[in-house]
Amino acid sequence: MSLPRIAFCALSASVALSLAGCGSAQIASAPQRITLDARPNGIAIAQADGRIFITDDKTNSVLVSADGKTFVPFAVIAPVAGQPNALSQVTFSTKGTLLIERFGFGTSGAVMEIGANKSVAMLSGIDPARRRLGLAVIGPGRLLSTWFVKEGSAPAMGGVSLITYDESTHAASEHNVLSGLAKPVGIVLRGDAVSISDQGTT
Template sequence: MRLSASLQRTARLALVSCGLIAALAGCAHNKPAVAPQRVAVSASANGVAVRPLDGAVFITDDQTSSVLSSSDAHTFAHYASVPTVAGQPASLSQLSFTDDGALMVARFGFGTAGAVFGIIGADQVVAFSGPDPSRRRLGLISIGSHHLLSTWFIKNGNNPPQGALSLITYDPATHTATERDLLTGLGKPVGIAISGDTVYVSDEANNNIVEASLNRLLGASQPVTLRTVFVQINGPDLLAVAPDGALYTKCNATGLCRIAPDGTITVLANNLQNARGIAVDMLRGKLYAIDRASHNGSTSYLHILPLR
C-alpha cells in the first residue's frame, strides 16, 4: 500500500514550488514581518486543524466534548458535538481532514471507550465500529483513500504504558472499520506527522520522537518493532510538519519547539501553559498552536505564528 495520490502531490508541490516555499520559509524579499498573535479561546482545547480550502480553523473542546470552528481564527463557534460516555470526562484527540473534506477525531476513552468519529458536516457525526475501545487514542491523521493512522496506548494499573501506531481502514458508507498495528514497542505515543515517506511519532513516555518509513510499515506482513529515534526532546505532544520538513511540538514544561530536518531544536516560545495541538497552514504561511489552560478557571489560547 502506498500514500494517496493527493498526499504525494502535496509533497511534490511543497518541494518544487519556489513561490510557495518563499511565502512559507521567508525566502521571498521585501515581505513585511508578521507578528505572532495570542487569541483567547473559551474552550478546554487540545486538537487543532486547518481546512485547506478556505483556511478555517477547527479546535476541540473538552469542556463540551465538541469541535469549534472559526473563519478568522479569532471567533469560535460550535461546529459538532462528539458523543460522551456517562461518568467519564471528555478528552478528544488530534484533528485531521480527509481528502474529501471530512474531519476525523478520536475519543481518548480512558481505557474503556476509545473511539474514532468522522464529522462530515455541522453536527453530522458518525462513529466507526471496529477499533478496540480499550485503546487510549491521542494522535490521528488521514493518509487518504479511507485510511487513518492512529496512536494509542494501554495502561494497566501502575505498569508503564504500552503503545503503538496503527492503520485504521474505514468504510464511509457502512461506518465500519478494521485496524492493524504497524509500529509497536512504544510507550505513550501521542502525535503523528508525515513528511514524504517518513512518519514521525512523538513518544511522551520516552521523551523522544521516532521515525520510520511509512511504505515499509504499510507493506510489512507483521507489526514492525524496529524504529529510529529521530530526536530526544522533553515532553513532546501532538505534532505538525511544514513543507520544509521541520516538525513542531511541545518541548519542556512551557515550550513550543521547531525541530529541523537535521534534528536541530529551536525554542520558538517558552511561556506557554501547556502546548498541545499544532497545525500548519502551508498555503497561508501560518502555524497554529494550542496553549491549553493548566487548571480550571484559567484561559486557553490559540497562538498564531508565521512560518519562517
C-alpha cells in the first residue's frame, strides 16, 4: 500500500498551546485533579462508550475508567528485564482494539495490540532500537510512529515511520516517511495534515 498524501508539520518546543471548543463559553481556571495510584503517561478515550484508557508506568499496564474517576487494570504488559517501565502512547485501531507503544530505551522499543480478550500481541519486524513515543492510526493495519535514536553523547535523531501490519499475524514492516527531527513526541492527524511536537527542536 502507498501512503496517502500527508503534509507534515513539526512543532518546536516553543509552540504555545490553546484550548477551544470545549462545550462551554467558559474555560476552567484550574484542572480537576483525580487521585490515582499510578504514573500515567498516554491517554485515549473510546468513542463508543467514553471509557478512558491510560498507560501506567508504575504497573507497566493499561488502566481503564468508565466514570473518569476510578481506574482499574485492563491489561498488563510483560516488563523488560533490567529496564524501567516506560509505556508511551495508547490509541485505538480501526477495529477498536488498543494499540500501545513501549519506549524501549534503545533496545526494546515496540508496538503492541491488546485484543478484546485483553491478550497482548507484539508487532514483529519493526526496529527495537527506536525509542517510541507518539502513535497515530491512519487505516486498517496502518499507523504512524514517532521515535528517536540516541548514541552516547551524540544529539538525538528522530523521525516518523509508517508501520503496516497484518491484523491477524501481527507481522509488520516499517519505513521512514519523515526524518530530520530530534525528539518527536506527540502526533495528531487532521484530514491529510499531520502535526508533530518535537522536544529537541527550538
